[in-house]
Amino acid sequence: MKDVMGIINLMENEGFLKELSYYRPVAAVPTGGRYRIIDFVLSNMVNSGIRNVGIITPQKYRSLLDHMGRGKEWDLDRKRDGLFFLPPAQIHYPMGIYRWDLRHFCSHLDYIDFSRQKYVIISGSNMICNLDYKAAFRFHQETKADMTILYKVSTGRENLAHCTVIETEDDGRVVDMAMNPVDRKAGKVFMEMAIMEKSLLVDLINGCASRGDCDFVKDGLIKNLHKLKIYGYRHQGYLAYIDSIQSYYQHNMDLLTPEIGQELFFKHGVIYTKVADGAPTRYKETAKTQNALVANECVIEGTVENSILFRGVKIHKGACVRNSVIMESCVVEEDALLENVISEKQVVVTRGKHLKGEKHYPLVIRKRTVI
Template sequence: MQELTAKRAVAAMPVAGSYRAIDFALSNMSNSHIQKVAVLTQFNARSLNEHLNSSKWWDFGRKQGGLYVFSPTITADNGYWYRGTADAIYQNLDFLKRCHEPYVIITSGDAVYKMDYNKVLEYHIDKKADITVVCKDLAPGEDATRFGTVHMNENFRIEEFEEKPMVANSRTISTGIYIIRRRLLIDLIEHCAEEDRYDFVTDILIRYKNLKKIYGYKIENYWSNISTVEDYYRTNMDFLKPETRNYFFKEYPEVFSRVSDLPPAKYNPGAVVKNCLVGSGSIINGNVENSVLFKRTFVGNNCVIKNSIILNDVYLGDNTYIENCIVESRGTIRANTRHVGENGVKVVIEKNERYAL
């Protein structure tokens, strides 16, 4: 994600005008009636922790269950940061041991999708699986080498699992969503820790693929991982398509997020806005086309913005021209400035301080 993750975790990246990436996974948990959710944070976690300061936005149970945020903690036994997904779970194993729920869902916070985890759980129980991996077939032309690729037999049991292969022999990828029995997960994680192994995919899924019954559950609906600048740009641009907006915002179940008390977007006389998402608290004076503007964006007079993403709290001075760009949050683009992404998407980060101008 280059400079975009210099001050925030990928899970805290703004998506679709007023959401964060992690909102989609949390909303799926809430809509699947999961009451106890733990978020393991580490890298640049301040913005993410701020976003997760209350469970009320996703309506997690506050008497039974709740939303727990765990960051690496120095203890008498351990002084490490999380060294992988398995190690992150191991460092918080006491939480799992104190729980009484029979199953655990593990998912990343950097994917945009809607899913009923209950259907995956029913499939998991029906197959008598030890682990169920949610999979998706990539469209022709998409790069599968950035993901873990899987090969399943006719019964959907996973026979081959390659993590980020040099050459992909399968178009079916793992989406990073897993269901596993809690007691089995504790056993596997403890075995990993004894052998100084830290990665969930390499040290559990791939090592145990012939010893444990690992099945794949295929999804057909929209799923997008935002682990690169190009994917992040494309995912936000997808929300300019009516079918994507309707799927996420007008069809049940809903997507929830932390709500900011901001006024509606204001369009001043002379503003021209076509096919855009504009966040609340924004003021528009110029021409904006095929773009996503997040909260508290100010667009000056005679500005032209095309095919771009403007993150939160950006001030665009008069006569600015922005095309094929992602403008980082809290930046000030000086008047009469021009930024164009000539070969792909350009990330614009202004180092100036607005109040010192």
């Protein structure tokens, strides 16, 4: 897929993740013990042979730059093509800064125009999966579609309140799209991924800009649904749509299922991330662990069950962590209990404290909190 470039559009609603996105964009939220959400879509592109990737960044992107650097871990530290950060357009209107994504596409048309690839894959970051774009690209060429969008059939477990759902004919052609649907428990979920010729993308951006339109999905896709030949390509594997604290928590709990973890991290290629060298985790004599993902540099003296621990977490003697996600450099002191908890970085839970959320409403602890 050397003739395909990738654009990752991070202009997503950050409010859904509340405390987790106070200091970072959704794409930079840690997940799975040592990864960030953006690692999945970026690794999918690299594993599919894409070597030119542009990232349209939101306002607060310092943590994203720190994580990704020059793209070395993804083999994008290159003299030709490589990884490009496309900062947000500061377009001022009487009501403040204009943030919808088409304006940001428009402000980076020079990057799109001068890229040497013929095709482009556009993707958001909050759809976590492991897929092969080569298969979807072959489908796009075989159907001779103007555009191919990727979708996943809902299992009924997801809340589709913030999704876009589509309807297709028997041959796969998309005949309808609806944002924030009324029926929130079933449908074909648009994965916010689209394949098209670069020239079509430029025409859509210019056409929308000339009419004052501002949203790529609503104005670029839905309004042109009957003018363009748009087909849907079905993704058959695992998909996590991160649009709330509950969905983030559920996705991390899903990783404790071996079949899901194996598929997500290895099925169509390895998921890459920033490498941080450190000592192995130390399990002391009193440590008890069951069904847990534990990163390096941790020290465990207490009990860890059905949980994910990031780097450098310390669980003291007599402490118990159950059904929880504990991020980097947290400390759980003696005889403390955490259950159904998402703990941000550098949190200290002092001796004897009991913190318990609900399975469908986990307790979230803000960064650097001491309890």
